[in-house]
Amino acid sequence: MKFLAQIDVMPLKEILDPQGKAVRLGLKNLGIHEVGDVRIGRHIAMEVEAADQAAAGQIVQTACKKLLANLIMEDFSYTLQPLA
């Protein structure tokens, strides 16, 4: 079966995210004052071939831990959907 993994890799909460800070400032300069904390990460869409959803989840987790996220500075979350 083929699955589509939608992965979000985000900087850890305790780490300063200068990109997010700069964007927040930019939004304020544009008059959008309602915006609070902004954090910027990376979204990865990835097709995965696996026997079932659990197996696909394992593959995504391994990929995230080994390469897609650096767990020293980032964490990750994902969703999986079967592809027709």
Added chain:
Amino acid sequence: MKFGVVIFPGSNCDEDIFHVLGDVLKQPVIKLWHKDTDLQNCDCIVLPGGFSYGDYLRSGAIARFSPIMEQVIEHANKGGYVVGICNGFQILTESHLLPGALLRNSNQKYNCRNIYLKPQSKTALLTASLDPGRTYKIPIAHGDGRYYADEQTLRELNENDQILFRYCDETGRISDPANPNGSLENIAGICNATRNVFGMMPHPERAAEEALGNTDGYFILKALVGAAVVNN
């Protein structure tokens, strides 16, 4: 003492360090391609600066999986010397040969200028012979140089005397204004617990000749050569 400079696609300081090690410090030095799987009996492997794999995903993240890195990691685990400068330092943290990570500079800028370094570790061979009473003026050129490690790692680095350099001002004061990228505790370079893997963001190879108007980097690289000889 034989040096091997690894060239990744996107490395751009390989020729500089190759030249300084070979022509200035008169050491045997060879170039290694990232697809090589033989370190050719090099005593010290150098991972140069640059933008390996275009800094895709994270700086150094993809280079870490180049074929040669398996040999480099094995070499390091056996006690062999490995030095990473700038992008090389990023590759070493991504490979977990050095603790911590290098994040986007806190001011969001690519910083390319001279900074000052204060040698720290009295026991790491790279810095032990440097003069702790003076500062070393060395250029930096990076966008992802903010050293980060969790509290426990940071404590261990301090307790084990693994911090090689801290950013300081011209007079040697280690302060916030002298910190070019927001690195924790002004850390500019570290070594591993067994003191054979070294990483630093500044570029000593860009300041190692009279013709360049600055020879402070020469002393750092010379210390490396001396250190490597002592241990072999």
